[in-house]
Amino acid sequence: MGNNVHLLSEAEDPKVLLLGHFDTVWPVGTTADWPFSVSDGIASGPGTFDMKAGIVQAITAIELLPDASHVSVLLTSDEEVGSATSRDLIEDQARKAGAVLVCEPSADGGAVKTGRKxxxxxxxxxxxxxxxxxxxxxxxxxxxxxxxxxxxxxxxxxxxxxxxxxxxxxxxxxxxxxxxxxxxxxxxxxxxxxxxxxxxxxxxxxxxxxxxxxxxxxxxxxxPPFEEAIAESLFAEAAAAARELGLPPLLAVRSGGGSDGNLTAAAGVPTLDGLGAVGGHPHARNEHVDVNAMPAQAALLAVLLARLGERPRAA
CATH class of the missing domain: 3.30.70.360 (Alpha-Beta Plaits)
Structure with a gap:
């Protein structure tokens, strides 16, 4: 789409869309003075939290599934600048799937995001x-x-x-x-x-x-705003998945920042955001990811994907 390349793996029988982006806010060459690194369980580098680690977790979750034929994946390259070239594609794939899980960074402590301004x-x-x-x-x-x-x-x-x-x-x-x-x-x-x-x-x-x-x-x-009502059914499934795994109770928050989840929620498609990495400080030089939390985050996503695969297709 123009100069922007987007990555799409469309499922044979889509019931859920995993949505993310691989662009960052950092200019070309930033890794020369701030290279990717992992030290004492903390990963650092441009875009690690927003949202390279979320992509890693999404791929891992798919690999954990015995059958991923119901999972579509869309990774875009213009989210940080407004999704001008990917918006139509995002909305089309969301409607086909009937449910959207956004692998943007989680809120503090791994909380998911059920609303955005x-x-x-x-x-x-x-x-x-x-x-x-x-x-x-x-x-x-x-x-x-x-x-x-x-x-x-x-x-x-x-x-x-x-x-x-x-x-x-x-x-x-x-x-x-x-x-x-x-x-x-x-x-x-x-x-x-x-x-x-x-x-x-x-x-x-x-x-x-x-x-x-x-x-x-x-x-x-x-x-458009991502209003909380659109996330209720998916949050209930995610909370059940956390209980199934023996994880602490899943928390939900609203976020003042926007994401492509705003677009899918405004299109009327059930959407749950913040299923990515645990860490902090997106868009800052101290952006980081808690590597030790990544296995549990990926497992939660895998169980949630499996649960959604068992549900009837959304209208």
């Missing part, structure tokens, strides 16, 4: 009018000041469960010129589809405060 991204651009900042500033329309008004309005859209955050900001060309152009990027996240849609509507109707200024908003909802 939806994500919207916007760019707000302001066009004003340039003028000499000292001689005749009154003839200009200051795009920077207009953007400041917009930022305050945008930040006011946040609530207890919804974050709307202006992030990257830019304005002006020279220190002695009234800025004729300014922009900011906005990251919005919420637990529910309704709340994120409300933010989207508010962003679309932003209006200028200064006479002569023009405000343009582009972007929109990138990953």
């Amino acid at each position: 939806g994500i919207a991204n916007y760019r707000v651009e302001v066009t004003g009018k340039a003028a000499h900042a000292g001689l005749e500033p009154e003839l200009g329309v200051n795009a920077g000041i207009e953007l400041a008004h917009q930022i305050l309005s945008i930040a006011g859209l946040s609530s207890t469960d919804t974050s709307v955050t202006p992030t990257l900001l830019a304005a002006g060309t020279t220190v002695n010129t009234v800025p004729e152009y300014a922009r900011c990027d906005v990251d919005a996240r919420s637990w529910t589809t309704a709340a994120l849609a409300e933010v989207d509507r508010a962003m679309r109707v932003l209006a200028p405060h200064l006479p002569g200024a023009v405000v343009t908003v582009t972007g929109g909802i990138d990953r």
Whole structure:
């Protein structure tokens, strides 16, 4: 798909899709000064936690199954940048399987993820009018000041469960010129589809405060929310699998970060996320994986896959 290569192994009789990605946030060459290593049971290196170890566990789980003919596997290469080229493929394979297990990193202590915030991204651009900042500033329309008004309005859209955050900001060309152009990027996240849609509507109707200024908003909802109800049936199966293996009770959490599980959950396909490695600090230099926890994680996934293979195909 374009310059992105995605790996798909489609099952003969798909009942569950194992979903993951092999891209990372790290630039080419990072391994030169931060190579993969394992020391005292801790694996470190670019992408180990998010989510190379999850791929290893998924392959191991499949190898543990006496019959894996019901398990499809899809590994994408653009998850970290929004899944633009893989989204249709992800949704199509999810619907075919009727259930999705996402091998993204687990939460603290191996907890799975039964909900994720939806994500919207916007760019707000302001066009004003340039003028000499000292001689005749009154003839200009200051795009920077207009953007400041917009930022305050945008930040006011946040609530207890919804974050709307202006992030990257830019304005002006020279220190002695009234800025004729300014922009900011906005990251919005919420637990529910309704709340994120409300933010989207508010962003679309932003209006200028200064006479002569023009405000343009582009972007929109990138990953819809992964609402908890869609994970209930699969979490019950996973909790039963943990009991079958004699593991501690399985815990579930919600995550503010997004994944391709947002896409499959929003498509109405039962989805359970966070079935990957135990570790910490994704996207950071101290990203790491607890290697000693990997066998139990792989075993849990294998038993869960086996249980789903015994279920009737989802509608």
